[in-house]
Amino acid sequence: MKKTARRGVVPVWMVFLALSCGPAPDEDVSTGSEAGAEADAGLAAAAILHPTEGNDTEGIVAFAEMGGGIHVMAHVTGLEPGRYGLHVHEMGDCSSGDGTSAGAIFDPEGSGSGTPAGQLGEIEADESGMAHFMTDLDQIALSEGPRSVVGRSVVIMTAGGETVASLACGVIEPQAAGAMREGSGF
Numbered sequence: 090m091k092k093t094a095r096r097g098v099v100p101v102w103m104v105f106l107a108l109s110c111g112p113a114p115d116e117d118v119s120t121g122s123e124a125g126a127e128a129d130a131g132l133a134a135a136a137i138l139h140p141t142e143g144n145d146t147e148g149i150v151a152f153a154e155m156g157g158g159i160h161v162m163a164h165v166t167g168l169e170p171g172r173y174g175l176h177v178h179e180m181g182d183c184s185s186g187d188g189t190s191a192g193a194i195f196d197p198e199g200s201g202s203g204t205p206a207g208q209l210g211e212i213e214a215d216e217s218g219m220a221h222f223m224t225d226l227d228q229i230a231l232s233e234g235p236r237s238v239v240g241r242s243v244v245i246m247t248a249g250g251e252t253v254a255s256l257a258c259g260v261i262e263p264q265a266a267g268a269m270r271e272g273s274g275f
């Protein structure tokens with residue numbers, strides 16, 4: 090059953106507030122001077138995931154520059170208990186309803202042998218169908234360039250098996266770093 094896009098109108102920072110993974114680092118409350126703003130306020134982005142047709146999976150994935158890499162936090166609901174792939178796909182287009190409009194997995198290096206950059210990791214849903222995931226990656230970026238994931242999409246996929254299905258999809262939109270740090274616990 091297809092759900093409405095109701096969550097899309099909720100400001101993303103409010104969603105972060107609800108999902109906070111832990112206390113914000115101390116430096117977050119004290120920064121903000123003109124001189125330090127550029128260095129301190131790293132780029133941030135987020136994708137609100139909406140279910141593909143026939144699924145109830147939804148959630149949010151947040152990205153923030155941190156320590157030279159990208160901190161990724163995902164909160165996904167409406168899954169059957171089990172493991173799923175958390176992927177960035179090439180195109181920022183979830184309009185097809187089945188995930189195919191998002192294109193192939195993001196693979197800027199053309200890694201025939203290695204792991205595509207868009208393979209962010211595996212999430213595991215608990216008995217309540219909820220998955221919570223955090224990691225730090227350096228194969229993706231938020232700044233402009235070949236590794237940037239901004240404007241692409243996040244897709245939750247069934248892991249393994251003979252048929253791979255996209256359960257949820259969301260376009261990665263830039264976020265105001267300041268607003269995000271206020272509410273998020275990043």
Ligand SMILES: [Cu+2]
Pocket residue numbers: 174176177178194244246
């Ligand atoms: Cu995928």
